[in-house]
Amino acid sequence: MPELSLTVNGKKIQIDVEPSTPVLWVLRDHLNLVGTKFGCGMAQCGACTILLDNVAVRSCMLPVSAVGQRAITSIEGLSATGDHPVQEAWVEQDVAQCGYCQTGQIMSAVALLRSNPNPTDAQIDAAMSGNICRCGTYLRIRKAIHTAAKKQRTI
Amino acid sequence: MAKSYSRRNFLKVSALSGGGMLISFNLLQLSAGAQPADSEPFAPNAYIKISADGSIVLMAPNPEIGQGVKTSLPLIIAEELEVNWQTIQVELAPLHSAMGRQTAGGSGSVRGRYNELRTIGATAREMLVAAAAQTWSVPAAECTAANGEVTHTPTGKKLSYGALAATAATMPVPAKPALKDPKTFKLIGTRITDVDAKKIVTGQPLFGIDTRKEGMLFAMVSRPPAYGKTLGKVDDTAALKVQGVKKVVQIENAVAVLATSTWAAKKGRDALVVQWNDKEKLENTADHFDSFKKLLDKPSATPPARNDGDVDAAAQQAVKVLDVYYEMPALSHGQMEPLNFYANVQNGKAALYGPTQVPASVRSEVAKKLGIAEADITIASPRQGGGFGRKLMTDNGVEAALISAAAKCPVQVQWTREDDMQNDFYRPAEMWRYRAALSATELLSWHQSGIGIGRGVRGDSYIAGSIANYRAEGQGFASNTPTGWWRAPGANTLAFAAESFMDEICVALKKDPVAFRLAILQQAKQQPVGKLSYDPDKYKSVIDLVVSMSNWNSKKPGIFKGFSTWYSFGSYVAQVVEVQLVKGQPKIMKVYCAVNCGRVINLSGAENQVQGSIVDGIGHAMYPKVTFVNGAVQETNFHAYKMLRMKDAPMDIEVGFVPSEEPPTGLGEPGLPPIAPALANALFAATGKRIRKMPFAEQMG
Numbered sequence: 001m002p003e004l005s006l007t008v009n010g011k012k013i014q015i016d017v018e019p020s021t022p023v024l025w026v027l028r029d030h031l032n033l034v035g036t037k038f039g040c041g042m043a044q045c046g047a048c049t050i051l052l053d054n055v056a057v058r059s060c061m062l063p064v065s066a067v068g069q070r071a072i073t074s075i076e077g078l079s080a081t082g083d084h085p086v087q088e089a090w091v092e093q094d095v096a097q098c099g100y101c102q103t104g105q106i107m108s109a110v111a112l113l114r115s116n117p118n119p120t121d122a123q124i125d126a127a128m129s130g131n132i133c134r135c136g137t138y139l140r141i142r143k144a145i146h147t148a149a150k151k152q153r154t155i
Numbered sequence: 156m157a158k159s160y161s162r163r164n165f166l167k168v169s170a171l172s173g174g175g176m177l178i179s180f181n182l183l184q185l186s187a188g189a190q191p192a193d194s195e196p197f198a199p200n201a202y203i204k205i206s207a208d209g210s211i212v213l214m215a216p217n218p219e220i221g222q223g224v225k226t227s228l229p230l231i232i233a234e235e236l237e238v239n240w241q242t243i244q245v246e247l248a249p250l251h252s253a254m255g256r257q258t259a260g261g262s263g264s265v266r267g268r269y270n271e272l273r274t275i276g277a278t279a280r281e282m283l284v285a286a287a288a289q290t291w292s293v294p295a296a297e298c299t300a301a302n303g304e305v306t307h308t309p310t311g312k313k314l315s316y317g318a319l320a321a322t323a324a325t326m327p328v329p330a331k332p333a334l335k336d337p338k339t340f341k342l343i344g345t346r347i348t349d350v351d352a353k354k355i356v357t358g359q360p361l362f363g364i365d366t367r368k369e370g371m372l373f374a375m376v377s378r379p380p381a382y383g384k385t386l387g388k389v390d391d392t393a394a395l396k397v398q399g400v401k402k403v404v405q406i407e408n409a410v411a412v413l414a415t416s417t418w419a420a421k422k423g424r425d426a427l428v429v430q431w432n433d434k435e436k437l438e439n440t441a442d443h444f445d446s447f448k449k450l451l452d453k454p455s456a457t458p459p460a461r462n463d464g465d466v467d468a469a470a471q472q473a474v475k476v477l478d479v480y481y482e483m484p485a486l487s488h489g490q491m492e493p494l495n496f497y498a499n500v501q502n503g504k505a506a507l508y509g510p511t512q513v514p515a516s517v518r519s520e521v522a523k524k525l526g527i528a529e530a531d532i533t534i535a536s537p538r539q540g541g542g543f544g545r546k547l548m549t550d551n552g553v554e555a556a557l558i559s560a561a562a563k564c565p566v567q568v569q570w571t572r573e574d575d576m577q578n579d580f581y582r583p584a585e586m587w588r589y590r591a592a593l594s595a596t597e598l599l600s601w602h603q604s605g606i607g608i609g610r611g612v613r614g615d616s617y618i619a620g621s622i623a624n625y626r627a628e629g630q631g632f633a634s635n636t637p638t639g640w641w642r643a644p645g646a647n648t649l650a651f652a653a654e655s656f657m658d659e660i661c662v663a664l665k666k667d668p669v670a671f672r673l674a675i676l677q678q679a680k681q682q683p684v685g686k687l688s689y690d691p692d693k694y695k696s697v698i699d700l701v702v703s704m705s706n707w708n709s710k711k712p713g714i715f716k717g718f719s720t721w722y723s724f725g726s727y728v729a730q731v732v733e734v735q736l737v738k739g740q741p742k743i744m745k746v747y748c749a750v751n752c753g754r755v756i757n758l759s760g761a762e763n764q765v766q767g768s769i770v771d772g773i774g775h776a777m778y779p780k781v782t783f784v785n786g787a788v789q790e791t792n793f794h795a796y797k798m799l800r801m802k803d804a805p806m807d808i809e810v811g812f813v814p815s816e817e818p819p820t821g822l823g824e825p826g827l828p829p830i831a832p833a834l835a836n837a838l839f840a841a842t843g844k845r846i847r848k849m850p851f852a853e854q855m856g
Contacts, residue, residue, distance in 0.1 A: 018398060018418070025418040029373070034365040035358015037540075038417075039491055040572040044793035047491060075358035082357040091352045094759045097767055098221025099355035100491040100540025106356060125802040132793065134491050134541055135221050136770025138804035140763065 006067060008033070009077025019065035024048045026064045027074055035075035035103045039132070046131030049104040049111075050074050056111035058130075075103040078110065086110050089148035097135035105131045109145050118149050202232060202254075202275050205283075209317030211238055211303065214248040216268070218259040218512055219351075220542030222823040223760035226350045227265055228272060230757055234342045235276025235335055237300040238316070245350045249535035250514040259512040260547050260640065262724035262821025265756055269818050277332035279323075286322035287314050337754070337816065346759035351538060361538040363509040364569065366497040371565040372401055372413040374558055375424035378578050379408060381786030382635045383437045386410070387430035394426040403427070404561040411558045417569050435635050437786035440584065444482065446632065447586035447606045451480070455604055455628040460613060463684050464624035466592070469600035473592035477659055481589065481652040482848040484780035485608065486582035486641055487790070489798060492540020493575045496555035499565035500525060505532040505556055506565075510539040510546055517552035524553060525560055544640035548580045573791045580639025581781055583608040587652040591660055592624070598660055600624035603653065607631065609638035614645050616653035617694060617722065620687040621679035636783055642771065643824040646723040647831075651776070651849070654719040654832030659845065668718045668836070669707055673698060689722045693751050696813045697729040700749035704811050705731040714744065717837025721829040724821025726752040727813075730769070730829045732805075732837040741841050741855070743773065743805040743834070751813040753820045758812075761822055766808045768826030774799025776831035777851045797852075 003014050008031060017026055027033040027050070036059055039047030043058035050059045051073040078084045082091075086109050096102050105128065112119060112127040119127065124145050133141070204212040213229035213236075229245045250257055256267060280300050287305035288295040291312060298305050304315045316323075337343070354361055379385065389410050391403040399419030404411050412423035450456070470476055496509030505527055511517050514534045522529045539546065555568040570578075585607035592599040601622055605612035611631025619625050641647065661668045673695065680691040698720055702708070707716070713735055720729035731747040746769050755761045778797035782789040790796035835846045838855070846854045 021416075021418045025416060029416040029418065032367065033358075034360045034367075037362075037491075038364060038493065038569075040793050042572075042792055042794060045491065045572075045798075075356075079357075082353050087356040090356045091348060094346070094348045094352060094763065096349055096352060096355045097223065097763055098219075098491065098539060098541045099349075099351060100221075100362060102355050103358045121806070129800040129802045132491065132798045132800060134489055134543070134771065134774075134798060136767035136774070136799075136804070137763065138770055138801040139766055139808055141801065 004064060006064070007071040009073060010071075017064060020063045023050065023059040023062045023064050023067060023072065027059065027072075033074050033076050037100055037103060039101065039104070044132075045101070045104075046108060047101050047104040049107040049131065051107060051111055054111065054114050056108045075107060078106070084110070085151035086113065086144070086148040089144040089151060092147060093140045093144040095137050095140040095144050097137055101131060101133045105133065105141055109141070109148065112145070113149060113152060117152060119145065202272070203236065203279050205316050205320040205323075207317050207320055209303070209315050211243045211316065213243055213245050215245055216248045216254045217257055217264040218514065218536045218539060218542070219247060220259045220512060220539045220546070222259065222264070222542075222764060223349065223757065224259070224264040225538065226347060227756045227760055228268060229350070230342050230347055231269060231272040232276040234340055235273045236280050238303045240342055240347065242303065247536065247538065249533065250518060257514055259542055260544070262726075262823045262825065265819045266725060266753075266821055273334050274332060277334050278329055281329045281332045282323045282326040283316055283319050285326040286319040289326070290314065290319070290322060343756055344754065344758060347757045348759065362492055362540050363495045363497070363537050364492055364540070366495075366508055366537070366567055368497065368499070368565055371497070371567055372415065372562070373417045373420045374411045374413045374566045374568045375417070375420040375571070376554065376558070376568060376574070377410045377412075377424055377427050377429050378574065379431055380577065381431075381437055382637070382783070383433060383435035383786040384431040385434040387432045389430075390428040393428065394423040397423040397426055399423075402562050404558060406554065406557040406561055409554070411562070411568070413558075413562050413564070413566060420569070421571065438634055438636055438783055439785065440485070440782045443584055443608060443632065443634065444586060448480070450606055450630070450632075451586060451588040451604055455630065457628065457630050459626050459628045461615060461619055461625060461627045461685070463619070463622070463626070464600070466590070466600040466602040466624045466626045469624040470590070470592040472594070473599060474595050475593045475663060477589070477591040477593065477656070477663060479589055479656065479659065479847060481587040481655065483585045483648045483651065484782070484849055485584040485636070486775060486779060487576050487579045487781050487788075487796060488541075488543045488545035488641060489779070489796065490541030490543055490545055493572055494545070494551040494570040495568060496551045497565070497567045498552070498555035498559035500527075500556055500560040501563065503527060503531060505559075507532065507534040507552055507556060509536065509552055509555065510542075511536050511549065511552050512542050512544075512546040513549060517549045520549050520553050521556040525556060543642045544644065545579065547640045550578070572793065576781075576791050576796060577788045580637045582641030582647070583638040585612055585648050587612070587648075589652060589656040591656070593660070593663055596664065598622065598664065602626045604628040605630070605649075605652075607648075608634045608636060612645070612649070614649045615688065616649070616657070617679065617689055618653070618657070618675060620683045620685060621675045623684055625684070636786070643723055643827045646721065646824070646828040647772070650719070650721040650828035651831040651835070654721065654829060655835050655845075655847065658717070658832070658836040658839065662839075669698060669702055672720060693727045694720060694722060697727045697749040697751050700811050700813055701729040701731050701747050704749060704809060705733070705747035707731060715837055715841035717833045717835065717840060719829040719833035719836060721825070723825045723828055726750060726820045726822060726825035728825050728829050730833040732830070732833040734834075734837040734841045736841055741838055744807070746805050746808045746830070746833075747811075748808065748826060749811045749813065750822075750826065751815060752822050752825065753815050753817040755812050756819055761812065762810045764822050765810045765826040768824065769808055769830045770799060770804050772827040772830035773805070773834055774803075776834060776849055777803070780850050797850075
């Protein structure tokens with residue numbers, strides 16, 4: 001198999017992997033970064049959301065060969081100790097119930113706040129509607145995004 | 156070498172590998188009178204572990220599926236034990252005979268364990284106090300426990316629990332430890348953040364899907380593509396050529412492909428050529444509903460579950476008769492973590508690890524299927540990405556064990572979403588016929604008749620017991636499409652029909668929906684007809700609270716309101732939904748919800764459960780359905796099986812708890828049943844259109 005060069009969470013790596021493998025499974029099975037979750041496999045639920053450069057993408061349908069030079073950030077690369085403002089806001093608002101979808105929700109929220117540091121409810125709803133939470137934590141997610149926006153403004 | 160021994164059947168002392176002593180209080184063994192063998196090694200399954208260095212671990216005995224018991228159960232122990240919540244650690248307990256009912260279901264974890272866990276915490280606290288009193292040669296009454304240490308009040312001397320642990324282990328076990336006066340509770344009733352919050356937001360490996368063990372292969376399974384089909388010829392030539400694929404094994408009615416990665420296993424599975432033979436009838440949802448209607452239009456084939464007075468005679472005196480049908484489709488569980496399970500079956504022993512709400516059932520079924528003694532099977536469950544009743548079925552765990560046994564290696568079986576949707580135990584499709592006889596001003600009779608796939612429908616609304624003429628009938632409908640438990644089973648469909656119909660009666664009689672229900676409850680309290688299966692005062696408590704929270708009696712311009720109330724799993728809930736028309740489309744602006752669930756343990760978790768139940772209930776009333784065509788599920792993934800998304804969630808949900816000194820009752824489910832009818836009633840107020848069929852979105856046009 002051809003060796004691929006990737007930048008994952010700030011580190012350059014070489015990896016032997018079948019090129020059509022979705023980034024989701026490269027992260028989970030080959031790099032043991034299991035914070036990125038499998039939910040649907042067809043970019044419908046957002047559990048697998050990562051950042052490519054600064055853009056939120058669904059990693060479950062993205063072949064690793066299509067990544068190119070873009071930097072991959074998974075939940076593990078967001079902060080060293082969980083102190084990213086969005087992560088802190090999630091804990092402060094005690095968002096999670098089962099918690100499974102939340103890493104994907106957080107990555108979508110991070111991408112939103114990078115492009116729009118002070119989103120309205122409607123902008124949050126639009127940006128976050130690719131992420132499903134069956135536990136129904138949407139109201140706390142909305143609140144946490146406002147909390148994170150405030151934190152980022154005061155940093 | 157770890158030295159271990161039992162003391163008085165409940166205490167174990169063993170050396171920690173890092174030095175120091177580890178004391179475990181295994182009190183359920185004591186209360187159950189069990190006699191653990193002296194040779195039993197230290198097992199990390201006690202509720203409380205206090206080590207000499209002062210670290211304290213509390214065990215959460217029941218599976219965590221998002222209902223918050225990994226936080227709320229240890230919280231109850233911590234309250235009585237008097238420890239600093241910020242410094243303790245919490246672990247999920249594996250299945251162990253000393254730990255009672257280790258099930259997540261029926262909203263039963265907190266209500267079933269409240270007294271037990273308080274007693275366990277209090278027992279340990281009293282033994283620590285006794286140890287301090289003995290150390291200082293002072294009366295125990297002069298010592299108080301707080302914040303993980305015991306203080307001798309007259310002198311101010313202190314000893315930490317860690318320092319006392321070894322002595323505490325030698326103290327007699329109090330027969331009846333004194334429980335704290337609830338007025339002195341420091342933790343129970345406050346807002347406590349989920350114990351895994353930090354791990355969740357940093358993506359730590361918490362879930363079954365994250366399991367990685369030495370020598371493990373990943374498996375994907377080819378299962379029947381429709382109900383009624385059975386495994387025929389298998390050609391695995393192409394599958395075995397896929398890079399990374401190691402083995403193909405057949406089990407019962409399925410074929411598993413084992414590989415070095417999930418993706419390789421999936422590619423291998425997709426490369427299998429499997430012939431599926433028609434064995435039974437291939438069923439269709441359309442036929443189910445046609446049959447339901449025909450059966451409901453005939454006299455019921457089964458005797459009524461309840462029959463007060465004479466509904467037929469009452470109908471003869473009616474000025475008006477209401478006669479309507481409600482329909483609910485089959486639903487999938489759609490928990491966000493697709494099913495998976497790890498199994499290692501080798502040399503007559505099995506180690507199982509994965510998502511299940513019923514670890515004891517998985518173990519007993521694996522024991523039966525593989526002929527392994529239960530004592531040779533270990534099972535534990537990690538934090539789970541949702542349950543909602545799906546994992547009350549044991550198929551995912553049993554299947555993994557069969558595959559591991561056949562392949563003779565440890566295996567992590569991973570389901571795709573499509574696997575999950577086609578191989579579920581669905582919320583049964585149901586149809587209900589509701590009839591009421593009305594005079595010009597009064598409700599004379601209530602007659603409900605329901606039918607559903609599988610075991611059939613049952614249950615009453617609170618109208619039963621308050622009205623002279625009442626009849627409830629329910630029947631099942633045989634099908635090879637499987638059904639199971641789905642959050643608030645029974646109640647989630649019955650409440651929709653009953654509370655929507657109640658609103659229809661209010662509209663027909665021109666009565667206020669709240670006043671009408673309060674009159675029913677008053678009647679039930681003062682002159683009950685036959686058996687009452689609820690407490691009218693508790694029903695009234697939540698109605699009164701939600702009326703005041705929502706200002707029910709005030710009109711708000713442009714706001715349309717719907718009301719509903721329901722009792723399930725020991726708890727009473729009343730809800731008001733406020734809908735606004737935005738460009739002609741209804742938008743849920745606010746939901747008010749009052750709950751009487753006894754004492755609230757963790758206010759943050761409780762509020763989250765209720766808000767989540769409401770969002771979940773709205774979503775499943777509005778959007779998804781499962782349709783069988785020739786036995787195959789048509790909604791194979793979330794593109795077709797529509798889940799509620801943030802833009803359609805209510806803008807605000809206000810939750811109020813009726814203050815209560817009573818023990819806690821259920822909370823993972825009771826918030827869900829009343830929301831669908833409250834929403835339907837609000838939509839009727841907004842649009843004049845009565846919605847009697849789920850999913851609502853298809854009815855709204």
